[in-house]
Amino acid sequence: MTSIIIISILPIVLLYLGLYKAQKALLPVAVLGLLAALVTSVLQWTILDEAQPIYNGMLLYNNFSVAFSVISIISTILILLLSKGYFEKISNHIAEYYAIILFSLAGIIVMVSYHNLTMMFIGIEIMSVSLYILAGIRKNDFASNEAALKYFLMGAFSTGFLLFGIALIYGATGTFDIDGIRDWLLNSPRKIDPLFYTGVMLIIVGLCFKVGAAPFHFWTPDVYEGAPSLITLFMSTVVKVAGFAAFLRLFSACFLPIAQFWTPVLLVITIITLFVGNITALYQQSFKRMMAFSSISHAGYLMFAIVAIGAASANAIFMYATAYSIASIIAFGGLILVRQQTGTDGFEGFNGLANKNPFLALVLTVAMLSLAGIPLTAGFIGKFYMFSGALSQYRIWLVIVAVVNAIISIFYYFRVIVAMYFRNADREQVEVPAYYKFVLGFSALATILVGVYPTVISGLIK
């Protein structure tokens, strides 16, 4: 549990560093602190997964939490490394950036390790409030302001739903503890109070909003497009993954006994999410917007693990989330570099990239193949786990819908590859700083390593 404490203190340290104008120290201190949190988190991993709830049953830091903390912390480290030289260009208040991202991360760690609905709510709120600020941090930029306002209004609304749901469930069961609620469900009289079902529905609405699942996705494209690219990256990877971890934890540990009630609801949401994300992504002319919509469709794939809930669900979400996060980091890293040179977010900015920047084109190709779910990349393993899970519950039609969507997604992911390799354009070489080389190269290698030999990480959660 030391990692939560480290991650909570770290941003305060960073704020003081900013106060004393030690801007050069910000990134090293943040990264070192996160590495320390990473190590303390990994040390909590136990073979038998026999962790007990701590802090009066508020948190349960089991292997599930370790795995999701690790992927969240690693993604954050990679994102921070990409931010070298990025925030300086768009704002004078660099320390705040680092601090707020880390505050958000602290909320995320709570979200993946809560054992009590109040803690879940607190985690989500710590994360969200930080994000409202981050989305609007380019104070003089119109789109950034719009993004922040939209996100805040919609987010506050959905928080209301979530909180109302939690309150109704408390009203029905008399407890916030997720084991307590489950026991109540198992031992409850023949008929469960309608209050409880209403609460579950409201929680589904609140969580679907947070993970950007259709039809609660309308904020995503504008917010993702308006926010600075690195913040978009943070939102579409770490935040989304944490949202799903929280989602899964609640539904697998707590609401499992009434699965026949919420499964049809989530099934419909899943299918809508897949189609909305994919088909809209198909028509985008901007790479960034394409990534925004495709992230909706990835939310759809991640929902698979919850719809077909079972013993392997946690592992499936973890694999998929890892693959998706790493590939997104490459994609956005590449986008930032290309944008700096060409000034556009569109696909045409990538034209002819392979001639001048073979390395950049190669890692972006790996990322696109992984997002499209082509074998020998991590993305395929993620999809494979999801399909296996759904088929094992005999949801054949769901899998066929997913297959159709996987085919659609080829069109827009391959547009990037086509632009980079097969279209010619007069362009200068894009300069790739050393930090970027490291992050992009590391992510591409990890994508292939996990794709070829997934056993390296699939044993983390039993």
Added chain:
Amino acid sequence: MTVSILLFLPVVAAVLTLFFKNEVAKHAALFFALVELGLAISFVTGFVPNASIQYLVDLPWIPQFGIYFSAGIDGISMVMVLLTTVLVPLIILSTYEHQYKNGKALYALILFMQAGLLTVFTALDGFLFYVGWEAALIPIYFICALWGGENRIRVNIKFFIYTFAGSLFMLVAIIYLYLQTPSKLYDIHSFYELSLSLKQQNWIFWGFFIAFAIKMPIFPFHTWQPDTYTEAPTAGTMMLSGIMLKMGIYGVIRWLIPNAPNAFAYWGYYALILSVIGIVYGSVIAFRQKDGKRLVAYSSIAHVGLIAAGIFAWSVQGVQGAMIQMISHGINVVGMFFIWDIISRRLGTRDISLMGGIAKVAPKFSIAFLIIVLGTVALPLTNGFVGEFLLLKGVYNYTIVFAAVAGLTIIFGAVYMLRMYKNVMQGELNELTATFTDIKGSERLVLGIICALIIIIGVYPQPLLHLSEASVTNLIQTVSAKFTATKF
């Protein structure tokens, strides 16, 4: 010695090739491909031609999902391995006259693709099979799209989506089979031991069938093929038509029919009809083509249709005919595309109507062309004859009507192939063809080897047939024992 050397060597070779200079890369690639061929030959000499699986490798890969890196070679695989390892060096050698921009990448992709193909042909694990299947697709997409003709972007995205769509349905079928196995394994033998209901088998059948039918391609799933073949660089066309489409045929023999025997007994008849339609359709359209490369592409649909028909007839003659015809078709079609590569490189066009009289200025070329044409039209004592004879016999035993229709391919094939030869090589020289120079150097070597193979296999096919005979017989017996539904 296990098959893993055979699978990993091309991967290592592909990576190493990238470190050479562009001018030297082709020599390096050829060297690696020849080493691979040497390995394959040593595998053949040590191979005991019975039905057992040899050179087995079985390592845990994702054990908690029952996935093992499990591969081995039986008679059927041996023939496919031989086909791949013989053709790849020939294909590399046939590119020697081209100056490809960034050539080392091309050769690395060819070698990487070889690894994927060999994985498909030797995999004994459903997951490994799927991974190999896709690992062969990615390189060929890049080969065709990077070094292809004008319409390469549109054509290749169509090709990729077509094949990827098919293979995803196959993946679903494979996962479904895995979930049915009692011990939760992707192992092919535990798939074979399942006894599923006819309804379940129908799903499995269609999942696999779509993937394989697109790959081969069988009518009406062929629409990607002529465009892709025409737009691809010659090396890509050769890899596609010579080796890659055999993945589909091999898949039918190894994965489709044994895993869904009853569904096959029910649907096999319709699959056979589609194959026969493909034969006639391919031939008729080939007849009308002016572009030589396109003509060969359509003729390939016809030839593959016959191979598929022989397999769907499911008898020892039919399948054995398919085995040897896969080799023959691979050699012939690579020869044919090389011929057109030479012509288009020299004359700058592939339009048959603009040509004539080349035989007068290029006698060596004309002999090689003639031998390849004769092999393609299945003249006795050429390699095409052995296969087509066995295939037709297999179809004949099934129904005489189909054999009669399928037999038309021999006549049709002779008509359009000989007509093509006549228009290109004979008649009067014109201004364009007078500039044609005879083959030399690496071209002569490639065509010489191809012609030699055509005649050797045509005269003495026994060793090849012997390689796969025991495995084919065994497979057909085990599967036929499972048929419960009545045949039509």
